Amino acid sequence: MTNATVKESKWTGLFGNMLQQTRSILSESSCLKLLERPMESQFQSRVSEQSQVELRSYNWSLMRDSLTMSDCRFVRISGPKIDVVNAMFFPSFPSATPIFAAELISFGGKARIAFVDLQWPCGVGAQSKATKNALQEIRQQALVHNESAPEWATSYSSGAFYYHRGDGQLDLTDTFQSVYVSVLEVWKGLMKSISPAEPNSGAEALDEYKRHHSAHTPGGQFLGNVFGEEWSHNFLNNFLYK
Numbered sequence: 003m004t005n006a007t008v009k010e011s012k013w014t015g016l017f018g019n020m021l022q023q024t025r026s027i028l029s030e031s032s033c034l035k036l037l038e039r040p041m042e043s044q045f046q047s048r049v050s051e052q053s054q055v056e057l058r059s060y061n062w063s064l065m066r067d068s069l070t071m072s073d074c075r076f077v078r079i080s081g082p083k084i085d086v087v088n089a090m091f092f093p094s095f096p097s098a099t100p101i102f103a104a105e106l107i108s109f110g111g112k113a114r115i116a117f118v119d120l121q122w123p124c125g126v127g128a129q130s131k132a133t134k135n136a137l138q139e140i141r142q143q144a145l146v147h148n149e150s151a152p153e154w155a156t157s158y159s160s161g162a163f164y165y166h167r168g169d170g171q172l173d174l175t176d177t178f179q180s181v182y183v184s185v186l187e188v189w190k191g192l193m194k195s196i197s198p199a200e201p202n203s204g205a206e207a208l209d210e211y212k213r214h215h216s217a218h219t220p221g222g223q224f225l226g227n228v229f230g231e232e233w234s235h236n237f238l239n240n241f242l243y244k
Contacts, residue, residue: 021060021076023179023182023183024089024186031190033067034064034193035064036063039061039063039073041059045236046058047059055079056081057079058078060074060075061073064193069198070094071193071198072092072099073094076088083110087104087106088104088105089102089105089182090103090242091189095196096204096207096211097207098199098204099196100121100122100128100160101120101122105117106178112168113168113175113178114174115166116165117165122158123204123208123210126159134160137162137188141181144166151165154219157214166178212244213243216238219238222235225237225238
């Protein structure tokens with residue numbers, strides 16, 4: 003296998019599946035469409051030559067007919083020993099629709115930490131009983147072991163998040179992909195059916211959510227160690243949680 007083939011193979015497998023699944027799910031409805039959003043070139047990709055870790059980012063607008071429903075960020079980080087997939091989809095009408103949040107961290111080829119949730123920056127009062135029941139059913143089917151997720155990650159939770167932190171004995175990849183797709187389908191259904199609120203309704207709460215996550219995510223330290231603190235601070239505040 004050539005060096006070029008090895009490098010390209012890092013971007014297939016789980017990442018390739020999730021990237022293509024995400025694009026397909028969010029574009030398969032006649033009323034929804036993903037459009038590429040402009041982004042600074044420094045955030046599109048970055049390589050740490052020292053640790054051989056590479057980051058790639060994607061930024062889309064989810065459109066419903068002519069209306070922008072969400073700003074979607076998808077990030078993948080890959081290296082010899084670690085693989086990270088992160089998805090943060092921010093709604094344009096946060097008082098009526100939730101954030102889709104997901105992260106998978108793999109070490110040594112096995113998924114060790116997995117988190118998927120719909121999160122409500124304006125409070126779960128806007129969440130319907132049907133939505134919560136659907137998320138609870140997904141959680142139960144995933145055989146969650148009642149683990150306590152980090153408080154910062156669940157501050158705005160639906161209450162039916164999927165979280166698992168493995169010890170390396172169990173590969174969570176298949177379970178995570180199943181939960182990811184199922185929760186994304188629930189979120190897509192809301193994007194298709196919800197009646198948009200006033201454009202600025204909930205904007206301050208969404209901004210506070212982004213500030214909270216940017217300040218508390220443990221990923222900031224990892225990014226700083228790999229790609230440099232200044233670039234990582236800019237990445238979190240001017241792209242992922244902007």
